[in-house]
Amino acid sequence: MVERRKPIPVIDAVTNVMKHSKLGESEIISIDDCDNRRLAEAIVAKHPVPPFDKSPYDxxxxxxxxxxxxxxxxxxxxxxxxxxxxxxxxxxxxxxxxxxxxxxxxxxxxxxxxxxxxxxxxxxxxxxxxxxxxKRKMKEGQNIVSKASEVAEEEVLIEAGTLINPGVKALLATFGYNNVCVAKKPVVGIIATGTELLDVEDELQPGKIRNSNAYMIMSQIKRAGGECIYFGKLADEFASSYDTILHVLGKVDILITTGGVSVGDFDLMPAIYEKLGAEVLFNKIAMRPGSVTTVAVRGNQLLFGLSGNPSACYVGFELFTRPIIQHYLFNKQPFLKRIKATLQEDFPKPNPFTRFVRSYLTYEGGNIGVKLAGIDKSNVVTSLAHTNALMVLPGGTRGYQRGAVVEVLLVEDMDGQATF
Amino acid sequence: MVERRKPIPVIDAVTNVMKHSKLGESEIISIDDCDNRRLAEAIVAKHPVPPFDKSPYDxxxxxxxxxxxxxxxxxxxxxxxxxxxxxxxxxxxxxxxxxxxxxxxxxxxxxxxxxxxxxxxxxxxxxxxxxxxxKRKMKEGQNIVSKASEVAEEEVLIEAGTLINPGVKALLATFGYNNVCVAKKPVVGIIATGTELLDVEDELQPGKIRNSNAYMIMSQIKRAGGECIYFGKLADEFASSYDTILHVLGKVDILITTGGVSVGDFDLMPAIYEKLGAEVLFNKIAMRPGSVTTVAVRGNQLLFGLSGNPSACYVGFELFTRPIIQHYLFNKQPFLKRIKATLQEDFPKPNPFTRFVRSYLTYEGGNIGVKLAGIDKSNVVTSLAHTNALMVLPGGTRGYQRGAVVEVLLVEDMDGQATF
CATH class of the missing domain: 2.170.190.11 (Molybdopterin biosynthesis moea protein, domain 3.)
Structure with a gap:
C-alpha cells in the first residue's frame, strides 16, 4: 500500500517546473485601473522632457x-x-x-x-x-532647462514586466498613456480535497476542520498577481473527482489542488494524474515542510498538487507556483528575492532536509535579522499570519545558533530576482 | 507680493497634522474580498485548535x-x-x-x-x-495532539488594524469568519491646480505638460489603503475654484490639492483656505523637496496642499497624508518604517534643510545599502519609478560620503511603525 518515492533536491524541482513556464497575453486597460499590474510593453518617451526650453525659477x-x-x-x-x-x-x-x-x-x-x-x-x-x-552679466543658456535635457524622445524608460507603482503611473500619465498595455492575469483554479474539510460558513462538526488552505492560497494567488477561482471540494470518490478536475481544466490556466497527494489510504490525486495522462514531474522533494508537493503537466497546463498541511501548502505555492505566475506576467525576475540575514534566536532542530521556516525580518542599525514567526510545527497555522520571509536552512545539520548568517526568501517583496 | 513664511521642522509638522487624525468606521465584507484590507476587530479563536484530540501520524x-x-x-x-x-x-x-x-x-x-x-x-x-x-510499551498521551494545545478558545490571535495577508486570511477561514469586519477606506479627493496641466488623454500643446501628479497620488492613496476620487483641475479663477473646493469637501473624508500653494503670481490656495475658514497648520517646512507643503484643517477635515512639483508632491503625501490614512484604518503603526542603511555612493550636495532623497535599497551579505533612485533634481519624474525608499539626510551638512550610515523610510513596507 505504501509506495516508495525518491525525493529530489529543491533546486531540481524548481528548474523542472520552470521548464514548463510560459508567457501570458497582454490586455489594454484604463490608466485608472493599472495600479499593481505589470507592464506588457515598455514605456517609451513619446516626447522629450521637458518638451520645450523652460524656466526653473520665477x-x-x-x-x-x-x-x-x-x-x-x-x-x-x-x-x-x-x-x-x-x-x-x-x-x-x-x-x-x-x-x-x-x-x-x-x-x-x-x-x-x-x-x-x-x-x-x-x-x-x-x-x-x-x-x-x-546689475550683472548673464550667460547664454543660464537658468534655462533645455528641451530634452531630462529625457530624449523615443527613449525606453521602463521595461515590460515592471510592476506599476505610483512613480511608474506618473510616467504613464506624463506620456499620455491613458490606456495601458498590461500583462493579463493568469486564471488559477483551486480545488480542495479532504473529507475532514468544512466550508468557511459551516458550523464546526466533530472530527472536522474548516478549509483554511483554499482561502490562504486565494490570497497568495492575488499577491502573486493571478486571478483565482475556487471550485470547492472534491467529493471523496474517484470517478466524480476525476470528472470535476477534467471539467475545471477547461476553465483555467493553472490548477492548484490542496491535499490528496500523499500516500495515505484516501489520497486520490496520484491516480487522477495518471488517468488524465498528466506527466508527474515529481512527487517528493527533499524539503520540509511540503515534501509531498507534486507538480504535473498536461498539454500546456501545470497542475500543482500542494500538501493539505497549511504551512506545506504555503511554502509549496511560494516556491513553485508563484514564479510560474510571475513569469506569465512578464516579470524577468520571477523568483522570490533571496537575501542574507542574521538569525536572532537558536534553531536547535536537526535538519535532515532543507527547511523553509516561517519567519519575519528585523532591522537593527543597518543589519537584517530574522526571527521565527512561531513554533515550527507544520500544523500551527497561526504563525503564517506573522510571516514575511522564509528562512532557508540547508539540510544535513544539527541546527543553527543565534548569530548565524542564513538565507531568507522575501514573500512580500515584489521585485524578485532572476534566479532561484 | 512675496509673503515671508517661517519654515517649521518636519517633526513639528508631522506632530501637528497627527493631532487632527481620527479613526475611521468599520464595515462588513465577504472573506473573498478581504485581502489587503485592515481588520477593524481582533480575530478571536471561536473554538480551540485543534478542536479535538487528533493524531499527528497515520x-x-x-x-x-x-x-x-x-x-x-x-x-x-x-x-x-x-x-x-x-x-x-x-x-x-x-x-x-x-x-x-x-x-x-x-x-x-x-x-x-x-x-x-x-x-x-x-x-x-x-x-x-x-x-x-x-512489540513495545506505549505511554499515555503518546502521539496525540491534545485539544486546544495550539490555541485556546477565546484567545485573541490577531489585533485590530492588522493588514490581511494570506496567513491572516487562513485564520479567518479557520474560525469561520465568512464575513469580515474591516476598516472602511477613507475617501480621498484630489484636485489639481495649474493652467499648464493637460489631461492624460490630451495631445501635447506648446507650453503645457500632462498632469502626472494626480495619477501618481491616486496610486499612492491606493497603496496607503484609501479610496480616491479625482475631481479634475481647478479653473484658473478664484470664485469658481473656491466653489469647486467647497462642493468637493462635502464628498470626501480628506482633500488633496496639487500645486497652487507657493507664493507665485498664480497660486490660489492660500486665499481659498482663508475664505473657507480653514486653519492653516503650516505652509512652510524646513525640508527639501516639498518645503511649500501646506496642511489646513476645517471642521474635522484635513486639506493637504501638496506641491505641484512631482517629487515634492510624492514626499509630501508619504510624510503627512499616508499616516493619516493608516491611522484612519486602525493601524497602530501608521508611520513609514524607518531603518538604517549604508549609503552606496557619495551625495555631495550641501544640505541646508533636511532632505528626503528618492532611493532604493540594496542587500549585501545581511547589510542594507541604499542608492539614489536618480538625479536628485526635484523636476525629474523618472526616478520615482525606481523609488522604494526615501533617504533622510538631516540638514546642516556639506553632503554625505559613500559608507555613511543613514536613515531610510520604506514606502513599500506595510507594517509601519508607531512613531515618526
Whole structure:
C-alpha cells in the first residue's frame, strides 16, 4: 500500500517546473485601473522632457547679449513686454532691450536665451510701462532647462514586466498613456480535497476542520498577481473527482489542488494524474515542510498538487507556483528575492532536509535579522499570519545558533530576482 | 507680493497634522474580498485548535495500558475494530485489546490514549478479522495532539488594524469568519491646480505638460489603503475654484490639492483656505523637496496642499497624508518604517534643510545599502519609478560620503511603525 518515492533536491524541482513556464497575453486597460499590474510593453518617451526650453525659477527671460554692459555700478534696463505663467504660451519674440516676466515651469519665449531670477532684478514703472533692470552679466543658456535635457524622445524608460507603482503611473500619465498595455492575469483554479474539510460558513462538526488552505492560497494567488477561482471540494470518490478536475481544466490556466497527494489510504490525486495522462514531474522533494508537493503537466497546463498541511501548502505555492505566475506576467525576475540575514534566536532542530521556516525580518542599525514567526510545527497555522520571509536552512545539520548568517526568501517583496 | 513664511521642522509638522487624525468606521465584507484590507476587530479563536484530540501520524489508536507487556520478544495483539480517515468520526469506543486504524489529522476514538505509528506495527488477518501487534510499551498521551494545545478558545490571535495577508486570511477561514469586519477606506479627493496641466488623454500643446501628479497620488492613496476620487483641475479663477473646493469637501473624508500653494503670481490656495475658514497648520517646512507643503484643517477635515512639483508632491503625501490614512484604518503603526542603511555612493550636495532623497535599497551579505533612485533634481519624474525608499539626510551638512550610515523610510513596507 505504501509506495516508495525518491525525493529530489529543491533546486531540481524548481528548474523542472520552470521548464514548463510560459508567457501570458497582454490586455489594454484604463490608466485608472493599472495600479499593481505589470507592464506588457515598455514605456517609451513619446516626447522629450521637458518638451520645450523652460524656466526653473520665477524671473525674467531676456537676451544675454543685452546684459553685456551690466555691472554693479551699471544697471541695464529692459522693457517688460509680456507676463506669462506656467502653461501660458509666450506670444512675443524678444527684441533688443526687452524682457518677459516668467513663472517656474513656463516656456522660454523666442529670442530669450537666459532667465534672471526675481531676486537679482529691480522692477519699476515708467511712463505707464513696466520695466526691470539688472546689475550683472548673464550667460547664454543660464537658468534655462533645455528641451530634452531630462529625457530624449523615443527613449525606453521602463521595461515590460515592471510592476506599476505610483512613480511608474506618473510616467504613464506624463506620456499620455491613458490606456495601458498590461500583462493579463493568469486564471488559477483551486480545488480542495479532504473529507475532514468544512466550508468557511459551516458550523464546526466533530472530527472536522474548516478549509483554511483554499482561502490562504486565494490570497497568495492575488499577491502573486493571478486571478483565482475556487471550485470547492472534491467529493471523496474517484470517478466524480476525476470528472470535476477534467471539467475545471477547461476553465483555467493553472490548477492548484490542496491535499490528496500523499500516500495515505484516501489520497486520490496520484491516480487522477495518471488517468488524465498528466506527466508527474515529481512527487517528493527533499524539503520540509511540503515534501509531498507534486507538480504535473498536461498539454500546456501545470497542475500543482500542494500538501493539505497549511504551512506545506504555503511554502509549496511560494516556491513553485508563484514564479510560474510571475513569469506569465512578464516579470524577468520571477523568483522570490533571496537575501542574507542574521538569525536572532537558536534553531536547535536537526535538519535532515532543507527547511523553509516561517519567519519575519528585523532591522537593527543597518543589519537584517530574522526571527521565527512561531513554533515550527507544520500544523500551527497561526504563525503564517506573522510571516514575511522564509528562512532557508540547508539540510544535513544539527541546527543553527543565534548569530548565524542564513538565507531568507522575501514573500512580500515584489521585485524578485532572476534566479532561484 | 512675496509673503515671508517661517519654515517649521518636519517633526513639528508631522506632530501637528497627527493631532487632527481620527479613526475611521468599520464595515462588513465577504472573506473573498478581504485581502489587503485592515481588520477593524481582533480575530478571536471561536473554538480551540485543534478542536479535538487528533493524531499527528497515520497509525493505530489504542489504550496504552494494553501495551504494558509489550517487548521486543513479546508482541501484544489488538483487534482492529474500525478504520477512520481525517474528517471521519470514530464510532466505536475502544475496549481492552482493541485498536482503531487512524489517519493523520483524524479524531482519536474514545477509550484510546495513544497512537502507534504504522512503522512500528505489524498488520495481519486472522479468521476474517483484522489484527495488529506491537512489540513495545506505549505511554499515555503518546502521539496525540491534545485539544486546544495550539490555541485556546477565546484567545485573541490577531489585533485590530492588522493588514490581511494570506496567513491572516487562513485564520479567518479557520474560525469561520465568512464575513469580515474591516476598516472602511477613507475617501480621498484630489484636485489639481495649474493652467499648464493637460489631461492624460490630451495631445501635447506648446507650453503645457500632462498632469502626472494626480495619477501618481491616486496610486499612492491606493497603496496607503484609501479610496480616491479625482475631481479634475481647478479653473484658473478664484470664485469658481473656491466653489469647486467647497462642493468637493462635502464628498470626501480628506482633500488633496496639487500645486497652487507657493507664493507665485498664480497660486490660489492660500486665499481659498482663508475664505473657507480653514486653519492653516503650516505652509512652510524646513525640508527639501516639498518645503511649500501646506496642511489646513476645517471642521474635522484635513486639506493637504501638496506641491505641484512631482517629487515634492510624492514626499509630501508619504510624510503627512499616508499616516493619516493608516491611522484612519486602525493601524497602530501608521508611520513609514524607518531603518538604517549604508549609503552606496557619495551625495555631495550641501544640505541646508533636511532632505528626503528618492532611493532604493540594496542587500549585501545581511547589510542594507541604499542608492539614489536618480538625479536628485526635484523636476525629474523618472526616478520615482525606481523609488522604494526615501533617504533622510538631516540638514546642516556639506553632503554625505559613500559608507555613511543613514536613515531610510520604506514606502513599500506595510507594517509601519508607531512613531515618526
Amino acid at each position: 524671473g525674467f527671460a531676456l537676451r544675454s547679449i543685452d546684459t553685456k554692459q551690466g555691472a554693479i555700478d551699471h544697471p541695464v534696463e529692459f522693457e517688460v513686454v509680456e507676463h506669462i505663467g506656467a502653461g501660458q504660451i509666450p506670444m512675443k519674440t524678444l527684441k533688443k532691450g526687452q524682457a518677459t516676466r516668467i513663472m517656474t515651469g513656463a516656456k522660454i519665449p523666442d529670442g530669450a536665451d537666459c532667465v534672471a531670477m526675481f531676486e537679482v532684478c529691480k522692477v519699476y514703472e515708467k511712463n505707464g510701462k513696466n520695466y526691470m533692470s539688472i | 497509525g493505530f489508536a489504542l489504550r496504552s495500558i494494553d501495551t504494558k507487556q509489550g517487548a521486543i520478544d513479546h508482541p501484544v495483539e489488538f483487534e482492529v475494530v474500525e478504520h477512520i480517515g481525517a474528517g471521519q468520526i470514530p464510532m466505536k469506543t475502544l475496549k481492552k485489546g482493541q485498536a482503531t486504524r487512524i489517519m493523520t489529522g483524524a479524531k482519536i476514538p474514545d477509550g484510546a490514549d495513544c497512537v502507534a505509528m504504522f512503522e512500528v506495527c505489524k498488520v495481519y488477518e486472522k479468521n476474517g478479522k483484522n489484527y495488529m501487534s506491537i
